[in-house]
Amino acid sequence: MALGEPYLLALIRHAPFWSVLLPLLIAPLILYQLLVHGKRKGKGKKETTIIRLPPSPQRLPIIGHLHLMLKEPQRTLQRLAHSLGPVIYLQLGGVPAVVVSSPEAAREVLKTLDVHCCNRPSSPGAKMLTYNYRDIAFSPYSERWRERRKLFISELVGSKRVQSLSHALEEQVDQLIQSLSDQPSMEPININEMIFALIDGFIGTVAFGRMSGAKLLKYNEFQQVFSETLAVLSAFSAQDFFPELLISRWVDKLVGLEARYRRIFGELDAFFETVISQHMSPGRVQPDNKDNLVDVLIGLWKGQGKQGLAVTKDDLKAMIMDAFIGGTSTSSVTLLWAISELIKNPRVMSKVQSEIRNSVNGKPRVQVSDTSQLKYLRMVIKETFRLHPPAPFLVPRETMEHVQLLGYDLPPKTRVFVNVWAIGRDPSCWENPEEFYPERFEDVDIDFHGLDFELLPFGAGRRGCPAIAMGTMNVEFTLASLLYSFDWKLPEGMTSEDVSLEGRGRQIVTRSTPLYLVPSLHK
Numbered sequence: 001m002a003l004g005e006p007y008l009l010a011l012i013r014h015a016p017f018w019s020v021l022l023p024l025l026i027a028p029l030i031l032y033q034l035l036v037h038g039k040r041k042g043k044g045k046k047e048t049t050i051i052r053l054p055p056s057p058q059r060l061p062i063i064g065h066l067h068l069m070l071k072e073p074q075r076t077l078q079r080l081a082h083s084l085g086p087v088i089y090l091q092l093g094g095v096p097a098v099v100v101s102s103p104e105a106a107r108e109v110l111k112t113l114d115v116h117c118c119n120r121p122s123s124p125g126a127k128m129l130t131y132n133y134r135d136i137a138f139s140p141y142s143e144r145w146r147e148r149r150k151l152f153i154s155e156l157v158g159s160k161r162v163q164s165l166s167h168a169l170e171e172q173v174d175q176l177i178q179s180l181s182d183q184p185s186m187e188p189i190n191i192n193e194m195i196f197a198l199i200d201g202f203i204g205t206v207a208f209g210r211m212s213g214a215k216l217l218k219y220n221e222f223q224q225v226f227s228e229t230l231a232v233l234s235a236f237s238a239q240d241f242f243p244e245l246l247i248s249r250w251v252d253k254l255v256g257l258e259a260r261y262r263r264i265f266g267e268l269d270a271f272f273e274t275v276i277s278q279h280m281s282p283g284r285v286q287p288d289n290k291d292n293l294v295d296v297l298i299g300l301w302k303g304q305g306k307q308g309l310a311v312t313k314d315d316l317k318a319m320i321m322d323a324f325i326g327g328t329s330t331s332s333v334t335l336l337w338a339i340s341e342l343i344k345n346p347r348v349m350s351k352v353q354s355e356i357r358n359s360v361n362g363k364p365r366v367q368v369s370d371t372s373q374l375k376y377l378r379m380v381i382k383e384t385f386r387l388h389p390p391a392p393f394l395v396p397r398e399t400m401e402h403v404q405l406l407g408y409d410l411p412p413k414t415r416v417f418v419n420v421w422a423i424g425r426d427p428s429c430w431e432n433p434e435e436f437y438p439e440r441f442e443d444v445d446i447d448f449h450g451l452d453f454e455l456l457p458f459g460a461g462r463r464g465c466p467a468i469a470m471g472t473m474n475v476e477f478t479l480a481s482l483l484y485s486f487d488w489k490l491p492e493g494m495t496s497e498d499v500s501l502e503g504r505g506r507q508i509v510t511r512s513t514p515l516y517l518v519p520s521l522h523k
């Protein structure tokens with residue numbers, strides 16, 4: 001956005017979606033503002049309730065602060081927190097929201113007030129793609145969510161289960177190392193694609209038993225559906241931000257968003273149907289890990305499960321979707337950021353490779369069990385999570401009742417964003433916060449399991465990631481293996497300054513450009 005450019009103009013220039021939409025929206029929205037907000041204000045006066053909202057930046061008519069969420073909102077809101085403080089109030093269209101940007105405020109939201117703000121806001125896109133919130137990540141806080149989350153942990157991602165699945169990951173990484181070793185030397189490789197295929201293969205094996213999403217559909221088709229799913233889940237929907245406005249449904253229809261939801265839902269559903277029917281086929285060859293998620297869920301669906309857990313076919317599909325969307329993008333994005341930082345920091349690259357090579361010395365490959373010895377590697381991963389948490393705002397929460405946060409009032413149904421990206425770069429917690437310096441973890445006992453509010457890549461509290469053990473294993477083991485077996489260089493003519501660390505994406509932030517590197521087998 002050019003300096004001094006009026007926000008509304010910048011908005012139109014940067015977002016063609018709005019430029020088409022704005023004229024259509026303006027008239028009814030003004031009416032909306034006048035009628036709905038006018039009514040609310042009137043009501044407030046009669047009830048004479050005085051509430052103390054957190055400080056708020058200047059808002060625009062009608063859209064309020066929506067423009068702040070357009071490009072790298074984590075950065076914009078970090079800057080605002082410097083002047084307004086760690087709790088900021090935003091009006092996102094018709095939706096009240098707060099953004100918290102300090103460890104203390106995050107602790108309040110995710111620990112002290114956790115039980116009062118662990119709902120997820122409703123969203124028509126998420127509703128359709130999760131079979132009416134039958135998944136875990138987007139489901140409202142409820143008894144059914146609790147049951148499903150328990151099942152997900154016990155059957156798919158709990159620590160015991162993860163240990164028993166380590167062979168599946170070792171197998172995937174072995175295949176990758178083999179295929180990289182067979183490549184003609186000095187050929188640059190698209191690291192984004194390589195890592196995505198690897199993690200997809202692993203999550204696919206865990207969930208389906210030796211079938212990856214990419215193998216079930218044609219690889220490109222699967223990647224397409226997958227990235228489109230993430231894209232629509234992060235898209236700006238009028239219904240998300242103007243839920244009380246009847247016309248917002250029509251706006252989403254008009255701009256083609258509803259049709260996109262339906263098309264992607266159709267493709268995902270067809271994919272899940274294929275998976276389920278392959279698992280139920282009488283002539284199917286049993287995979288090694290017979291108790292993969294789909295087999296377990298099919299058992300529960302067919303009534304052979306544990307008492308009290310009624311699972312429908314739609315529950316089953318929604319949970320597979322969580323495993324794919326939640327598991328694949330986060331783990332692969334973290335690996336990609338870690339490799340990008342290491343290529344930019346040759347000192348750290350050489351130190352971490354020496355650690356791995358000295359520790360694993362002599363073995364043809366790293367094994368999952370080796371990673372517990374790799375202290376510096378773990379610091380590298382912590383440092384990657386600090387600077388590049390895959391979900392810079394976690395998954396948005398919603399207050400279920402009136403709460404008080406650090407002396408401010410938050411009405412019910414206020415959307416709560418935790419800017420963990422800003423917390424990871426807060427100079428009051430971290431020295432030289434912009435520097436990639438894993439040694440900072442040598443003397444401080446800070447971890448990412450949701451107890452230290454300075455470092456929250458997996459969130460915390462009731463809605464915290466249930467798959468920390470699996471996510472950590474994916475990242476630690478894959479990174480250790482790639483660094484043990486290969487040396488990595490930039491393509492001819494590129495220097496480390498050319499490696500961009502710019503991110504893109506609203507819910508999951510990945511590199512804005514693909515990373516190409518040349519591997520050479522380490523003898």
Ligand code: HEM
Nearest residue numbers: 137323326327330331394395458459460463464465467471
């Ligand atoms: C590096 C890896 C990963 C990272 C950084 C990560 C991060 C996150 C974050 C930030 C949240 C939201 C937490 C909150 O709102 O407080 C989350 C939730 C979730 N994650 Fe992960 N995740 C990872 C791996 C995985 C994997 C491998 C799976 C499944 C196979 C998974 C499944 C889920 C689910 C189901 C939720 C929703 C929890 C709920 O709402 O109750 N994640 N994750």
